[in-house]
Amino acid sequence: MNRRYKYLLASSLIFIIAVQSVYSAPKLKLTLSPGYKGWTVTVGQADLTGGAGSDFASEYESPINETNLNITNPSGNWRMDVRKQDLNWHADIHLYIRRSGDGTGTGTISGGTVYQEVTDIDTVFFSGTGDRTTIDLQFKVSGSYASLGIPIDTYETTITYTVTDSL
Amino acid sequence: MRQLFRNTRRKGMRLRRNVLVVMLCVMSMGFVYALSDNVAHGVQINIIEVVTIDLVDAATITLTTVAPAAAGDPVTGTSDSTKQLRYTSLVGGVTVRAVQASITTGSVPAGTALHLEASSVPGGCGSEVVGGITLTGVAVDIITAIGSCNTTTADDVMLTYTLNIPTPALLDTTDSQLVTVTLTLTDAI
Numbered sequence: 001m002n003r004r005y006k007y008l009l010a011s012s013l014i015f016i017i018a019v020q021s022v023y024s025a026p027k028l029k030l031t032l033s034p035g036y037k038g039w040t041v042t043v044g045q046a047d048l049t050g051g052a053g054s055d056f057a058s059e060y061e062s063p064i065n066e067t068n069l070n071i072t073n074p075s076g077n078w079r080m081d082v083r084k085q086d087l088n089w090h091a092d093i094h095l096y097i098r099r100s101g102d103g104t105g106t107g108t109i110s111g112g113t114v115y116q117e118v119t120d121i122d123t124v125f126f127s128g129t130g131d132r133t134t135i136d137l138q139f140k141v142s143g144s145y146a147s148l149g150i151p152i153d154t155y156e157t158t159i160t161y162t163v164t165d166s167l
Numbered sequence: 168m169r170q171l172f173r174n175t176r177r178k179g180m181r182l183r184r185n186v187l188v189v190m191l192c193v194m195s196m197g198f199v200y201a202l203s204d205n206v207a208h209g210v211q212i213n214i215i216e217v218v219t220i221d222l223v224d225a226a227t228i229t230l231t232t233v234a235p236a237a238a239g240d241p242v243t244g245t246s247d248s249t250k251q252l253r254y255t256s257l258v259g260g261v262t263v264r265a266v267q268a269s270i271t272t273g274s275v276p277a278g279t280a281l282h283l284e285a286s287s288v289p290g291g292c293g294s295e296v297v298g299g300i301t302l303t304g305v306a307v308d309i310i311t312a313i314g315s316c317n318t319t320t321a322d323d324v325m326l327t328y329t330l331n332i333p334t335p336a337l338l339d340t341t342d343s344q345l346v347t348v349t350l351t352l353t354d355a356i
Contacts (some may be wrong), residue, residue, distance in 0.1 A: 012226025029204055032208060037210075038208040038209035039210050040210075040212075041211070043213070043215065044214075044216070045216075045255075048217065048219070052254050053254060053255050053317055053318045055317045067208065141212060145214055146217070146256075147259055147317055149315045149316055151260065152216050152259040156210070157206070157209070159206060159208060159209075160205055161206050162203055162205040163204055165203065
């Protein structure tokens, strides 16, 4: 076997080993609480704060543990970002999120405990190290829809959470 | 021959370089693949239609004729501006609403007419009909172009009722009538 073929054989073996090691290594994983569909707020006449002439409440809040996030197999430090992508939204409706629990695990967690607005661009939410599971989340949305002249409709957006291993 | 040897060596080096590049790419893909992950869910806000109107005080008001100060002057009627109206409206699309008024029970005394005018409509919550209307059994707009809005419970709309005397010759001083005026927040036609 000449040198060229030996080189190709060796390279192929190294290639296969590299591919194998990459795809079989534990991977950073982010999940939501199982089966979670999303947060829905419905307001109508019965929700006016004081009958005819009044408006809706200035804000609506989800339960404190509306859903949770689970982070597994980070290589070390990690960062959580959050953003929304509107399907049908109104500029005068503002959506907020906060981390309402520390979760559990051998790692650490910090930040994100104060409500922050969810915007159309990735924004740092919280960070930590190691595995962290059942990190509770709570949402809040602005109200006062009548005084803002917001038309009746179904307004929808998608919130995306991205966990990144810090380099 | 030497040239042929050089070309062969160059091809060999290119091959080794290309294989190395491919390997590095595959390892990089794996590295990037493990660096981030994401999940998503929806948020939905359903705002449902609202149409509600109310008077701050629905007590009966009394309007009377007033004798002229000097002989030959016309008989006039009194006014009342104590009634206040409030409403909340949420509509969709291009829908707008109006507040309409009509006499739904009773009749005004002979020779008289009941006039109604709305004022102090909060900005963004409709426009009062300038000059008001004469109330009859047919509902007529007194406030128009009401979209999604609320008057609040502090800046109520003022309603001024005036008893006019268009035909004094028909006045009967023994006549006294109770009428009901109904105000409706309705989709504009």
